[in-house]
Amino acid sequence: MTPRRPEVVALDVNETLLDLAPIRAGLVEHGERPELLATVFARTLLTGFAAATTGTWCRFRDAFDAALAQLTDLSPSVRSGIADSFLDLTPHPDVEAALRRLVEAGVRVVTLTHGSPGVAEAGLERAGIAPLVERSLSSELIRAWKPAREVYLWAAGECRVEPAAMALVAAHGWDVHGAVRAGLTGVWFPREERSYPAVYDPAALVAADLGGAVDALLALPAS
Known part of the structure; x- marks a missing residue:
């Protein structure tokens, strides 16, 4: 089934958005x-x-x-x-442009981590781009770690959308695999990892970088 352009894009935090x-x-x-x-x-x-x-x-x-x-x-x-x-932590250099492109296209942006609450917010504030993100979600609130299915379903529920209307963008194959298994549109691009693991369910989209991931999502047909 061809994925549709998401209403909400959730982005992983550590490594995906923020430089360690x-x-x-x-x-x-x-x-x-x-x-x-x-x-x-x-x-x-x-x-x-x-x-x-x-x-x-x-x-x-x-x-x-x-x-x-x-x-x-x-x-x-x-x-x-x-x-x-x-x-x-501060965002990687490509993060601001990617978030702005999503927001300007009318897509809601959130962060989704199992990391400590406050980390995403601090990094985004430091870079002056916190207003581009609707909310930051940490699965510590439900005592769960990604890639458990419940985390992605919880995030979709918090954003009041069906899982199919949400995409997860991450530089970690295991995270994208979890999102795909939960019914989200999983999008992978590399930072430290060189390739998406073949043992996982295929990502809906694979891009060369974060900007390419955003471009690929925005190129999907609307619902």
């Missing part, structure tokens, strides 16, 4: 290698996914701290300071 450079800088400041960030971030997701899959739950910040504790010898206070740096 301050987190990397915090690790380097305390003697860690900059490339450790990718491993810490992956271990954070593993921790959260495992908790959710087994019927428990933890906050993103707690999973991040657990990952740092497993992979480094940093003290609890240093780990806490690095975690605080999530509030210092």
Whole structure:
């Protein structure tokens, strides 16, 4: 079935919209290698996914701290300071133009994360583009992690649209896969990942960058 132009576009936050450079800088400041960030971030997701899959739950910040504790010898206070740096994140250079294009086309824009509430808002405010986003949604409010189906259905409900009327744009294949399984239009583009995993349900759209993802969504036929 051909996807239709969405009424609402939800964008993932960490890496997709916001650059994790301050987190990397915090690790380097305390003697860690900059490339450790990718491993810490992956271990954070593993921790959260495992908790959710087994019927428990933890906050993103707690999973991040657990990952740092497993992979480094940093003290609890240093780990806490690095975690605080999530509030210092800023959008990637291509984000403002992409959000403006959606808004100017009459598409509602929200953010959707399982990260800590306030992170998306702080980054958007810092860049002066918060008015382009209708609302920021964190699934911590329902004690769930993406890519659980309930997160995407909850987000659609919060936006008062059917899942088919919402798109999820992310630079993480697992996130797009979850959205597709929930009935959303899943759109993937690369940042750190080089390709969309073939083991997942196909994304409705795959683009070379965020701007291309927005262009592809706006080129879809209207409902």
